[in-house]
Amino acid sequence: MASAMTRSQADAKGKKPARKVRILIGKPGLDGHDRGAKIIARALRDAGFEVIYTGLHQTPEMIANAAAQEDVDGIGLSILSGAHNYLFPRIVEMLREKKMDGVVVFGGGIIPDEDIPKLKKKGVDRVFTPGTKLQEIVDYVREHVKPRK
Amino acid sequence: MYDRKKARAIAEHKKRWEKETLAKAFSRAPERLKRFSTVSDEEIAALYTPDDLDALDYDRDFSFPGEYPYTRGVQPSMYRGRLWTMRQFAGYGSAEDTNARFKYLLSQGQTGLSTAFHFPTLMGYDSDSPRAKGEVGKCGVAVDSLKDMEILFDGIPLDQVTTSMTINGPAAMVFAMYLGVAEKQGVPFKKLGGTIQNDILKEYIAQHAWVFPPEPSMRIITDILAYCTDHVPKWNTISISGYHIREAGSTAVQELAFTLADGIAYVRAGIEAGIPVDEFAPRLSFFFNSHIDFFEEVAKYRAARRMWARIMKERFKARDENSWKLRFHTQTAGCTLTAQQPINNVIRVALQALAAVMGGTQSLHTNSMDETLALPTEQAATIALRTQQIIAEESGAANAIDPLGGSFLVEKLTGEMEKKALAYIGKIDDMGGMVAAVKRGYPQREIADAAFHYQRLVDAREKKIVGVNCYTMEEEIPIPLLKIDESVEKKQVARTQEVRRKRSAKRVSARLDALKEASLSKANLMPLLLDAVREYATLGEICDALRETMGTYTDPAVF
Numbered sequence: 041m042a043s044a045m046t047r048s049q050a051d052a053k054g055k056k057p058a059r060k061v062r063i064l065i066g067k068p069g070l071d072g073h074d075r076g077a078k079i080i081a082r083a084l085r086d087a088g089f090e091v092i093y094t095g096l097h098q099t100p101e102m103i104a105n106a107a108a109q110e111d112v113d114g115i116g117l118s119i120l121s122g123a124h125n126y127l128f129p130r131i132v133e134m135l136r137e138k139k140m141d142g143v144v145v146f147g148g149g150i151i152p153d154e155d156i157p158k159l160k161k162k163g164v165d166r167v168f169t170p171g172t173k174l175q176e177i178v179d180y181v182r183e184h185v186k187p188r189k
Numbered sequence: 190m191y192d193r194k195k196a197r198a199i200a201e202h203k204k205r206w207e208k209e210t211l212a213k214a215f216s217r218a219p220e221r222l223k224r225f226s227t228v229s230d231e232e233i234a235a236l237y238t239p240d241d242l243d244a245l246d247y248d249r250d251f252s253f254p255g256e257y258p259y260t261r262g263v264q265p266s267m268y269r270g271r272l273w274t275m276r277q278f279a280g281y282g283s284a285e286d287t288n289a290r291f292k293y294l295l296s297q298g299q300t301g302l303s304t305a306f307h308f309p310t311l312m313g314y315d316s317d318s319p320r321a322k323g324e325v326g327k328c329g330v331a332v333d334s335l336k337d338m339e340i341l342f343d344g345i346p347l348d349q350v351t352t353s354m355t356i357n358g359p360a361a362m363v364f365a366m367y368l369g370v371a372e373k374q375g376v377p378f379k380k381l382g383g384t385i386q387n388d389i390l391k392e393y394i395a396q397h398a399w400v401f402p403p404e405p406s407m408r409i410i411t412d413i414l415a416y417c418t419d420h421v422p423k424w425n426t427i428s429i430s431g432y433h434i435r436e437a438g439s440t441a442v443q444e445l446a447f448t449l450a451d452g453i454a455y456v457r458a459g460i461e462a463g464i465p466v467d468e469f470a471p472r473l474s475f476f477f478n479s480h481i482d483f484f485e486e487v488a489k490y491r492a493a494r495r496m497w498a499r500i501m502k503e504r505f506k507a508r509d510e511n512s513w514k515l516r517f518h519t520q521t522a523g524c525t526l527t528a529q530q531p532i533n534n535v536i537r538v539a540l541q542a543l544a545a546v547m548g549g550t551q552s553l554h555t556n557s558m559d560e561t562l563a564l565p566t567e568q569a570a571t572i573a574l575r576t577q578q579i580i581a582e583e584s585g586a587a588n589a590i591d592p593l594g595g596s597f598l599v600e601k602l603t604g605e606m607e608k609k610a611l612a613y614i615g616k617i618d619d620m621g622g623m624v625a626a627v628k629r630g631y632p633q634r635e636i637a638d639a640a641f642h643y644q645r646l647v648d649a650r651e652k653k654i655v656g657v658n659c660y661t662m663e664e665e666i667p668i669p670l671l672k673i674d675e676s677v678e679k680k681q682v683a684r685t686q687e688v689r690r691k692r693s694a695k696r697v698s699a700r701l702d703a704l705k706e707a708s709l710s711k712a713n714l715m716p717l718l719l720d721a722v723r724e725y726a727t728l729g730e731i732c733d734a735l736r737e738t739m740g741t742y743t744d745p746a747v748f
């Protein structure tokens with residue numbers, strides 16, 4: 041489970057903490073391959089981000105709701121079942137409906153190169169393919185995901 | 190193994206060799222690495238000698254093929270009698286697509302079938318469920334009702350081929366559909382051979398396709414054990430699987446330990462359900478990964494056989510020799526394949542397949558080179574099958590039984606693997622067995638730790654992967670990929686809805702009610718499931734009905 045305390049817990053202690061970037065790692069769809077998602081969640085946490093992991097088998101609705109509830113700045117989606125062309129854009133759409141366009145959505149998994157431009161056009165900021173170093177993902181998040189106002 | 194005095198003399202000689210001969214060589218050119226280790230990060234010495242086998246006894250620890258404790262193989266003749274079954278896992282798109290692939294593979298010399306279902310089937314949803322959107326036919330074949338199963342095995346006589354089905358959460362329902370096809374083909378259940386994976390514990394641990402919570406799932410499994418003992422006696426009822434545990438990032442020792450601990454849990458459950466151990470244990474089989482570290486893998490298979498034989502004979506007091514024998518299927522490790530320079534995967538698969546054969550597997554699936562990118566094309570699947578055929582027919586690996594038996598390295602590794610796996614099993618026993626350990630998230634956490642540790646080693650280039658962190662190329666040579674047409678989903682949804690229109694709604698709802706009622710009693714669910722699928726109740730409907738009485742399970746999301 042994410043070790044991070046929620047923002048309301050931090051406020052309750054009366055301190056105004058430096059706003060940490062909050063990342064939701066999500067597993068949309070039915071595939072059970074969570075090795076990558078868990079490794080990324082841990083690497084981002086170790087790098088100082090607040091990380092929330094949804095667990096497996098999430099619908100786009102569940103992920104968008106979690107993102108709103110946890111007030112996150114970025115969402116990392118992992119999918120290895122081939123359903124990315126439907127599920128990734130659907131999540132971006134639902135975020136838009138919730139007026140959360142500012143949330144940076146990135147993803148990874150088994151995603152053929154030719155699908156990447158289509159996903160980017162539909163609002164996925166970056167797609168990482170197998171073999172990516174953890175540091176590369178950490179650097180990307182540090183650079184591209186900022187606390188939303 | 191060796192005479193004590195002789196072994197001691199060799200040990201002394203080894204010390205001299207290290208100090209004088211080897212040290213001299215290293216003074217000229219030092220060792221390449223600070224530490225040599227397996228892919229599981231177990232340290233490996235420069236040389237193994239007879240004194241490493243000091244504690245081992247030939248008769249007690251190795252024995253002969255086909256004789257207890259089966260370290261050297263479960264069958265007396267091994268591949269000199271019959272080669273392993275070449276069983277390629279296949280499934281994509283619609284039942285028609287996969288039926289065609291099955292027939293193609295059989296025509297190319299494959300000797301058994303193995304079915305990959307798409308995720309909605311694995312999770313107990315129909316193709317027209319909102320949960321299935323975007324997933325239909327993508328990662329396997331879509332099966333919603335007996336109708337799909339009839340098409341899937343059309344023209345394939347079920348008394349002449351053995352079929353393995355990777356199905357766990359809804360194993361009983363899908364198995365009932367297979368029995369339904371057998372009835373339509375006029376094949377008596379007694380003649381059916383094959384395997385359902387039906388290993389729910391490793392779903393919670395690693396593969397993560399479940400329908401119900403652990404306890405009701407274990408009850409369904411014992412129902413299957415009892416039903417098959419009486420009606421489908423040649424069927425392998427559980428394929429206790431380490432494969433997915435390893436793919437999730439475990440070490441070799443963890444794969445071995447957690448798999449056998451799962452096996453122990455099933456045997457306990459069967460005995461507690463009142464079935465005598467020797468009536469069901471001979472139909473339990475195993476399924477291991479073949480990872481990239483050749484000798485570590487061979488040692489794992491040999492240790493697994495020895496350990497299971499001892500567990501069954503000593504712990505469970507099984508008396509039938511067939512209860513002691515660990516028969517296993519192997520699949521090469523999908524997680525070792527790289528998206529970079531994918532043709533290199535052919536070589537990885539060949540090495541892994543060779544390890545499985547040297548380790549005495551009963552059946553084998555070799556991955557296709559394109560599987561980090563998509564499901565295999567026909568061409569890639571053919572190369573994968575040919576890899577096995579080359580090992581079988583050309584390499585000489587299948588000539589002598591247990592060809593690495595007696596290797597100082599392999600015997601040492603086998604013994605170490607056994608010792609470390611037994612320590613894990615002891616820990617799990619202390620927790621109250623695997624069901625309790627899973628609920629505490631113990632194996633899940635151990636695997637996540639190992640996966641993270643390995644990824645760190647790869648990122649630090651302490652573990653090398655060709656094409657990923659060394660020998661990389663800017664311009665990759667692309668390979669053709671299989672695409673699942675988006676029309677598959679539409680057609681499948683239409684078929685399932687047509688099935689619903691054509692059947693008797695009244696009879697289906699009566700069958701589903703009967704099933705729900707039985708699930709609240711101690712009745713065996715198998716005959717009722719058969720009744721329901723015969724009326725074309727869909728998988729999703731059956732699972733939904735039972736979700737009402739048996740509950741659902743949510744990922745604890747430990748990371």
